[in-house]
Amino acid sequence: MDNRKFLSMLGLAMKARKVVSGEVAVETAVKAGKAKLVIIAEDASENTKKNYRDMAHYYKVPVYEGVPKADLGLAIGKASRAAIAVLDDGFSKLILKGLSDKTMRE
Numbered sequence: 315m316d317n318r319k320f321l322s323m324l325g326l327a328m329k330a331r332k333v334v335s336g337e338v339a340v341e342t343a344v345k346a347g348k349a350k351l352v353i354i355a356e357d358a359s360e361n362t363k364k365n366y367r368d369m370a371h372y373y374k375v376p377v378y379e380g381v382p383k384a385d386l387g388l389a390i391g392k393a394s395r396a397a398i399a400v401l402d403d404g405f406s407k408l409i410l411k412g413l414s415d416k417t418m419r420e
Contacts, residue, residue, distance in 0.1 A: 325389050328390040330405070333401065334401065335392060336395070349375050349399035350399075350401060350407075351405075351406035352369075352376070352399050353379075355379075355394075355396050359396075366397050
């Protein structure tokens with residue numbers, strides 16, 4: 315899946331209210347078992363990436379990295395974002411299906 319299609323899918327998920335962003339919202343969604351996919355910006359700090367990776371790994375939520383903060387925020391109609399969580403099985407499966415195994419971590 316190219317980045318444009320990927321970002322378009324995130325925009326649709328946001329319009330359907332199936333995406334949360336912001337540190338507290340993403341962490342709450344993951345810990346509550348609502349997050350189906352965590353997307354971390356490639357240009358987030360190493361500490362931020364590690365925190366989200368560790369949390370997602372502990373709660374067995376797939377993680378994708380590979381989009382700049384600005385593009386991630388633009389896709390969901392907000393300012394740049396370090397991470398977002400997809401809350402819907404359907405959207406997360408479509409996104410995961412189109413992504414390369416190299417970029418996925420679990």
